[in-house]
Amino acid sequence: MRATLAEKPQTRGVELLDRAKIDTCVQCGMCLTSCPTYRELGVEMDSPRGRIFLMKAVQEGRLQPDELFAKHMYLCLDCRACETVCPTGVPFGSLVEAARAVVEQHRRLPFLTRLMRDLAFRWLLPHPGRLQFLGAILRHAQRCRLLAIAKLFAPGRLRDWLTLLPDLSGRPFLPGDVISIRPTGPRRGEVALFWGCAAPVLLPNVQRATARVLARYGYEVVVPEGQTCCGALHLHNGLREEAQALAKRNLVAFEAAGGDAVIVNAAGCGATLKEYPELLRGTAEQARALHFRAVVRDFAEFLAAAPETPAGGRLKKTVTYQDPCHLAHGQRVRREPRQLLKTIPDVEFKEMRDADRCCGSAGIYNLLYPGLSQRFLRAKIDHAAQTGAQLIVTANPGCQLQLQAGIRQAGLSAEVVHLAELLAQAYGLDSGG
Amino acid sequence: MQVVQPATTQEIAELLRSAQAKGASVAVRGGRTLEQILPAEGAASDLLFDMSRMNRIESIEKGNLLARAEAGTITAAVQAAAEAEGLFYPPDPTSLETSTIGGNIACSATGPRQLKYGGTRDFVLGLEVVLPSGEHIRTGADMQKSVAGYDMTRFLVGSGARFGVVTGAVLRLLPKPQGRRTILCSLPSWTAGAAVALAVLKSGMTPAALELLDLHCLEVDREAWTSLGAPWRGAVGAESVLLIELDGVEASVNRQHAQVERLSADTAGALVLSLTEPDEVSRAWELRRRLLPRLMAGSPTWAMALAAIVPDKLLLPFSSDEPPVSLISNGPTRVACFAHAGTGVLHLFVGIDPAKERDGDEAIALVRRMLQRLRDLGAKLLRTYGPARRLLGEEEAPASALMERLAAAQRSFDPKGVMIP
Incomplete structure (x- = not known):
């Protein structure tokens, strides 16, 4: 059996699917009720167990990573609720991300889709300056009601997107705004703030609030220069190499900055930053990623562990x-x-x-x-x-x-x-x- | 193979009629929870009915103490709906959060509460079935006491999907017990655990559940068990946990609880913990429910035996020189043992690392010796599961005279052989 498999030409990119991880699944199905897409669609192949079944078939060369496979892999929210209930600890998030990377090696996207994707993932997200520029355009378009008008005439998909856009009238949060914030009250230490890509443009108040609350807790907040997008969106969309390149840039930026901890206020970025060792497995940077992971903290995680809660907080809500x-x-x-x-x-x-x-x-x-x-x-x-x-x-x-x-x-x-x-x-x- | 998701009994009847006409084969799947331990025979059929869309609980009838549910309803959903009305659906297969009522009926599923309440078999009052011919029949009645004629309901429960497709069931409910308590009893050895279990059974009380787990069962979730308060005695080499559920009116629960404490006081090293937080109780039973997947995940190849043994012999096979834990210590092969005390069922799980075949052989030899001793004590090897099941030896076969007649019955229900169980 093994011999015949070896003779067959291997599906390109299939080595990304880690057989050991696939085998941790015993197909017990405890994940099904936790899976939002399975609950909504009721289709086995849109459940974690079904998706692993498909991945196994691709890994063994019994199934081609075609568009049908792609559909089931991309319909997954990558929410990882299945990981919480899984009795055997299947790392489903990293499996589905690997499966998407396999898909992308085989896919031929229509020109326009590819252009859009390259623009977003390669031209825009890794560059804070370009994001700020786009943010400024959107802000002005919103101010002179251009977007409201556009919404009336835009085709369906674009209209849906515009609906998601928040109110951008607040003051933008520019990288130059906070290079360092002094703590109020006794100084407890220094933390480096992870800045993110789209969040500071779309939700500038969140970044400001994060920095000021940390300062209120007694931490000096530094926003290290040279940092970039965490790569989560790339990783989740099968662009593994791009995600690795971003990870390496972030390692350099945060190693130079030092500090007691790296604080992230975006859950998706935090999860990816903490999983850099996995993303960079087998590269020269893996060991550094392990050190980096040790200091990454979610905002809430960090504050809840703070030695003291500052007095004076109150909110009647x-x-x-x-x-x-x-x-x-x-x-x-x-x-x-x-x-x-x-x-x-x-x-x-x-x-x-x-x-x-x-x-x-x-x-x-x-x-x-x-x-x-x-x-x-x-x-x-x-x-x-x-x-x-x-x-x-x-x-x-x-x-x-x-x-x-x-x-x-x-x-x-x-x-x-x-x-x-x-x-x-x-x-x-x-x-x- | 084509997967279809029928939503109504009529749809199933039509599909079966056309399958019959075309000579296509049909299999039915519920939550697919058995596929982890049994080979997926359904994969070989032309048509696979996925019942997940037939998941309506049609009614919970408080006055009649019954529920009507479609076959694809998740078992836990029936339990929750009953509880919401102050009622109780006791069958609790360990896969209850994923398995379906139809699947439970097909395999006559049961769980820890078998001891006091029984299993699925005991809580099905009637069935709606579409026969392979497309005809629609009902068995049983919508009432507790229906005694006239043959008990076709009981005949069909546990028959797989050999005789037709179960599309719905009338389920028996009980009033919800006023009090319910989970007790975790930590003991220094398998024998000590079995002795306490036996003492409880002999004392005249019937716990809702009495689950005995050995060291290797605990080991796969060591931290979770210790966080519940069960001390880790791994260094001693042997230990066990008895997970007990008591229910009834509050005063009775208190009395039973006191009795368990008295009975285990005779056993040196016994520690009786009453789990008071609802969160602790659900964690403890969840640990029990996920035991099998946990054991399987740790072993590339495995085999499991289900043995039937009269309750008071439960502790004997392991009482002397070979408690299961001392069989293989720290090796790549794992032998775990757990029992639904009082119900006559004992499970032996053998995990084998094919890379270390010699150790595997050694383990198999030991397990076979244990199984032989169980047989000598009158136990029957009811079932074997898993990729390495053949290593455990032959299952007990039913009498051939009976099997012939059953095959004839199957032919009369399904002359064209459409159904694949």
Whole structure:
């Protein structure tokens, strides 16, 4: 059996699929009920177990990584809820990312799609300056109502995208704005802030709030120069080599900056930064990635472990929390954000149903599959609304934009904020400008 | 093979009629939870019915103490719907969060609560079945006491999908017990665990569940068990856990609890922990439920034996020189042993690393010796599972006279041989 397999020409790129990881799955099916796409579609091949079954077939050369395979791999939200319930610890996120990388080696995309993709992933995301420039254009277009008009005439897909765009009227957050923020009160240490790509353009207040809250906790905040996009979107979309190149740039930037910890306020980026050792496995940088991982902390994770909570915080609001998938499932950080919220005097915390089920944002999933994404979003907004909370708190820019769009569509009055913005509000720190 | 997801009984009838006409074969799948231990025979059929779209709970009838559900309904969903009405659906196969009512019926699934309540078999009052001919029949009745005629319901429960496709069931419910408590009893050896289990059974009380796990079962989730308070005695070389569920009116639960404490006080080194937090209780049972996948994940090749043995002999095979844990210590081969105490079922799991074949052989030899001793004590080897199942020897075969007649019955239900179980 083994001999005949070896004689067959191997499917290109199939070595990316780690057989040992595939074999950790025993096909027990405990993941099925946790999988949003399986719950919604009811198709085995759109469940983690079914997808692993397909990956195994591709790995063994029984199936070609064709468009049908691609469809099942890309319909996955990569939310990793299955990892939380898996009894045998299947690293599903890294498997599906590898499967997509195999797909991309075989795919011939239509010219326009390829152009769009290259523009977004290769020309735009790795370059903060270009992102800021695009942000400025969008901001002006929004200000003179150009976007509102565009929305009326845009074709379906583009209209869906424009719907997701937040209000950009606030002051932008430019890299030059914060190179260093001094702590208020006794100095506890120095942290390096991970800046991200699209978040500072689309949600500048979150970045500002993060820096100011950290300063309030006694940390000097540095935004190291030379850092770039974490590569999560590339990795999730099968562009592994591009993700590796970005990872290497970030290693250099943060090693030069030093500090006690690297703070990330975006769950998706945090999960990817913590998994750099896996991404860079077999390269010269793997050991450095291990050191880097040791100091990466999610914002909530870091503050919850702080030796002391600064006094003076207070917020009289009803609050609920939605778990970003890559925080709850990807980094196993669930308790910390809730703990931070519950300890603020006067905050009334209400847990929502299925708080850790994907909201449908999932990187660029809401751009690629708006229909399906909307179904996840509507369920999420229903659950959030049932709590009667005035503030819906989350900890990832993708979720935040998605939830904000959901709230606007549903005509609700609740406000969607990042945990950092809520803490800034509680401490009376200005995050607007 | 083509997968179809029928949504109605009519659709299934039509599909079966056309399959019959074309001579195509049909298999049915529920939650596919058995495929992890049994080869997927359904893969060989022309048509595969995926029942997941037939997942409606049609009614929970409090006055009649029954539920109606379609075959694709997840077992845990039936339990939750019953609980919401103050009722109780006791069957608790370890795959309950994934398996379906139809699948439970096909394999007559059961779980820890078999001890006090019984399994799926005991909670099905009636069935809706589409025969291979496309005819639609109902068995049983929508009531608790239906005694006239043959019990066709019970005949069909556990028959796989040999006689037709089960599309729905009337399930028996009980009032939800007022009190429910989980006790975790940590003991220094398998024998000590078995002794306490036996003492509990003899004392005149019936726990809802009485699960005995050996060291190797605990080892695959060592941290989780210790976090529940079970001390890690690994250094001593042997230990076991008894997971006990007590239910009934509050006063009775208290009395049973006290009795368990009294009974285990006679055993040196016993530690009785009452899990009070709901979170702890669900964690403990979840650990029990995920045991098999955990064991399987650690072993490239494995075999499992399901042996039937009368409860009071449960502790004997391991009481003297060869407790299961001392069989193979720190080797690549793992032998884990767990029992549903009181129900007569004992599982032996053997994980084999093919790279270390010699150790594998040694383990198989030892397991065979254990199985032989079980047989000497009157136990029957009911079933073997897994890729290495042949290593464990022959299963107990039913009498051939009976098998012939069953085959004839199957031919009369399914003359063209459409159904693949």
